Amino acid sequence: MKNAKERLLEIKNLIISFYSYRGIVKAVDVDNLVLYKGESFGLVGETGCGKTVTALSILRLISNPGIIERGEIIFNGEDLLKKSEQNMREIRGKAISMVFQDPMSSLNPVFTIGDQATRVIKIHQNVGKKEARERAIRILELVRLPDPRKIMGVYPHELSAGMRQRVMIAMALSCNPDLLIADESTSALDVTVQAQILKLMRELKEKISASILFVTHNLSVVAQTCERVAVMYAGNVVEVGKVREMFKNPRHPYTIGLMDSIPKLGEKAKELRGIEGMVPDMINPPSGCRFHPRCPHTMNVCKTQKPKMIEIEDGHLVSCFLYGESRQV
Amino acid sequence: MIEWFKRYGREIKPQIEELHYSFFIFRKNPVTLVSLLTILALISIAVLAPYTVPYPQSALGEVHPYEAFEPPSMKHLFGTDEAGRDVFSRVLVGTRISLYIGVLVIFLALLIGLPLGIIAGYVGGKIDETIMRITDMFLSFPPLLLALALSVAMGPSLVNSMMAIAIAWWPWYTRLARGQAISIKERPFVEAARAVGVGKSKIMLRHILPNSLTPIVVQASLDFGGVILTAASLSFLGLGAQPPTPEWGLMVSIGRRYFLNSWWTATFPGLFILITVLTFNLLSDGLGEVLNPKLRRA
C-alpha cells in the first residue's frame, strides 16, 4: 500500500503565471502531485507543457516575469513557498538539488571543476578547504569519472559532454540531497552518451537514498529509469501511475495518444499516429479540460468544467470525465 | 485590389508586431524618447537658424567692439563675445555647421570604406588581403591622432579637417562591411544569382550591399557623436574651422582666453557640443538595446 511509504514532496493547487508582453501565460495549474521517499519519479510531457516550470518552482527558481500565484509545495512537512529566501538558499543544492539540461553551458567556463565543486560543498557543509576537496573527489568517483584528482584541476571545456554531465550529477549529489531533480538531463546528449548517463543514474539509485524526479519529454527515458510517472499536458497533470501500468494500460486520452504514437519493437509496422490538433495557446487556454479540443472522446462537460484527479486503481490516478467517481483523491 | 492588400497585410504582420514591440521598449525607456526629441529640435535649429536667430550678422563676422563681454541678458540670451557678437546667434548657427560636418564626414567615410569592404569581403583572395593590410595599417592609429597629423600636414582649414577625419574613420566601416559581405555571400540567394550568371559587380551592388546595411547604419549613427566631438577637438587646437566661423570648438578655444572673467563666452558653445553628442549617443544606445536580440524579451 502506497500509504505506508512516506511522502517526500507534495504539490497542491499550484498556479504559476508569466506576465509577458502579449498577455498572461497560465503556465502551470497543478491540483495535486505527490512524490514518495526513495522513489524515482518521471514527469513527462511535450515541450511547453509546464513540467520544467513546475520543477523550477520546487526550488523557487521562478523569476521575473514568472510568478507563483498560489499553492503549496510541502517538502518534508514544510511549505517551501512560505520560506524566506535565505532558507531556500540553504535548501538548494543541499536538501533538494537539480541537474540541468545542457552540460555544455551549465558549468562556469572560467573556473576549474574543483573550484566549482568545492564551493558548493563548502557552502552547505561546514568543512575546511581540504576536507571539501576530498569530498569532491569522492563524489567524482561515485559518478565513475576516470581519474577524479586530475579532473578537479581541469576546466569545463576540456571535458566531453558526457563527462560534464557526470560532473553536474556529482555536484548535485555532493551534499546528500533528499530530492534530486533531473531536468531533461539527457536531452542535449548523444544517444550513446545518454544511455551511459541513464545507466549511471540507475546505479546511483541503488546506492543513494534520494528520490529522483526525472523531468523529460522522452518516454523511453522514463521507461528505463522510473518507478512512477506523471503525465502533464498544457500545465495540468492528467495522469499519474506506475510506469508499467501506464505503458500497458494508459487511461487518459492524451496518454493513450502518446503511447500510441511510439512505434514499438515487435509490432507489425503501422502508420505513424499522432495526436490531432495543436498545442494550445497558453495565454487563452481552452476552457474546462484543456485537452478537450483534441480529444476523440469529448463530452459537453469537458468543455465547461475542469476534471478532478480520481484514483481509479491502486496508485493510478487520472484527471478525466470518462472515468466515474471512484475515489476522489 | 483588396486581395493584394490582404496579402500584403498578412506578410507585413510580423514586422508590424516587431514595430509595436519596439515602441513598447521605447516607452519603457523615456530617456531614449527624450533624446530623439532633442535631436529633432537640433535638426530644426540647424535648418532654421540662419533665418530666425535674433542677430544673424553675428554669425557672419559683424563686430561691435563697444558691446563686447556683455553678460547674458534679455537682449543677448547668451551674452556677447570678445568682438561684441551675440553668442546665442553664433551658437545656434554653429549647430548647422556641426551637423553638416557630421553628415559629410560620415558620408565620405562610408563612400570610401563601404565599397572597399564589400569588394574585399566578396571577392576575397589577393584583393581582400591587400585591402585589409591597408585597412589594418590605418586602424592601428588612434583616430584622433591620425586626424590631427593629417590636418597638420594638409594645412588648417575646415575642409581639410573634415577630410582628415574621414580618412581616419573609413577603415572601421571597411572592416564592418567586409565582415558582412563574407557572411552574406554564403547565403542561398547569392548563390542563386551567381548560378544564373549575374556579374560580380551587380551582385555586390544589388544583393550584398542592401543586406549589409543594418549594422553599418547602426555604427554610423553611433559614430555621429564621435565625429562631431573630434571635429570640435580639432578646431579647439586650431586645426579645423578658422575665425570668424561660429564653430563650437573654435568658440570654446577663443573663449578660453576670457572665460574666467566672462564665463558665457566658452560655456554655451561647449554646452551645445555636449548636448549634441550626448543625445546622439543616448539615442544610439537606446536603439542598440531595442535592436539587440539578446536583450529583447529577456
Next chain:
Amino acid sequence: MKLRDYVIRRLILSIVVLLGVSAVTFAIARIVPSNPARLWLGPHPTREQIARVEEEFGLNQPLHIQYIRYMSNLLTGNLGVSLRTHRPVLEDIKAFLPASLELICLGMIIGLIGGLILGVISSTRRDQSIDHFGRIFSITGVSLPSFWMGMMAQLVFFKWLGLLPVGGRIDDIVSLTHPIQWITGSYLLDSLLTGNWVAFTSVAYHIILPALVLAAYPFGLVARMTRSSMVEILQEDYIKTARAYGLRERTITYIYALKNSLGPTITVSALTFAYALVETFLIETVFNWQGLGWYSALSIMSLDYPSVMGITIVVASVYVFLNLIVDVTLAYLDPRIRLGR
C-alpha cells in the same frame, strides 16, 4: 595553441603592424603635404635650408629610397628637430612623457575602478532608477568634450569656489621651497618616495581636476561595457545552475559572473588608454599641465611639423604595443586559450 606560441605570433604581427604604422606616417610626412621641405622648416626657410632638407630626406629620390632613409632615421632615434624648441624631438618627448603618464595612469585608475563598480551595480539592478541614472552618467562621460569640461571645472572650483588651483603641476612657491627630487619623473610618486609631504599635497591639489576630467571617458565606457556584458552573462545557464546550488547572489555577481566579463573590459581599457594618450593633448593644455600632451598641443598650434610627426609615430607605436599587451593578457585570462584546444 599554447600561450607561448600565441605570444610569439602576436609579437611578430605587432612588428608587421609597426611597419605599417611607419609607412602611414611616412605617407603623411612626405607625400601628403604639397611641399614637405617647407613644412619641415617652418615659416621662413632660406633657400639653402630647403636644399639641405631635400638632400637629407632625399626628396628628389624615388619613394622607396626615401622610405628606407626614413626608416633608418627612425631606428636610430632621429625624429627630427623641433622647430619651436630647437631640440631633437625624441629628447623633448622623453622629457615630457613622465608628467603625462602620471596623469593618465591616475585618471585611468579612477575611471576603470569607478566604471567597473557602476557597471556591475547597474547590471544587477536592471531597469531600475539606478540603472537609468547610471546610463545617463556613463554616456555623458563618453560624450564630454574634455577641453570644455576642464574649463568648466576651473570655473567652478577655481574661480567660483576657490578650492583648487587653476593649473600647473605644482604650486610655484612650493616648487622652490620644497623641490622634488627626480626619481621616476612622476611628481606624485617622487614626492611620496622622498617623504616630501608639502610638495605631495600641492601636486595632489593640482592633479585632481585634470585626472577626474580624464577619467570621465574610461569611466563611461567601462561602465557601459561592464553592464552589458554582465547582463548577458547573468542570463547564462551556469549562473542559473549556481543559483540552484544555493550560492548567494553577491557571490554569484562578484565572483562567478564578473570573472567572465573581465575580457571585454580589459580590451576596452586598452582602447581608452590610447584615447587618453590623445585626450591629454586637450586636457593638459587647458590645465597647463606640462606633459607630452601640452607639448604636442603647442607643436600642433604652432605647426611644428617635425615635432608633430615624431609624436604621431611614438604615440601610434605605443598604441600598437598596448594592443599586444591586451591580447596577450586576454589569452592568459581565458583558460580556453591558455591551455590549448
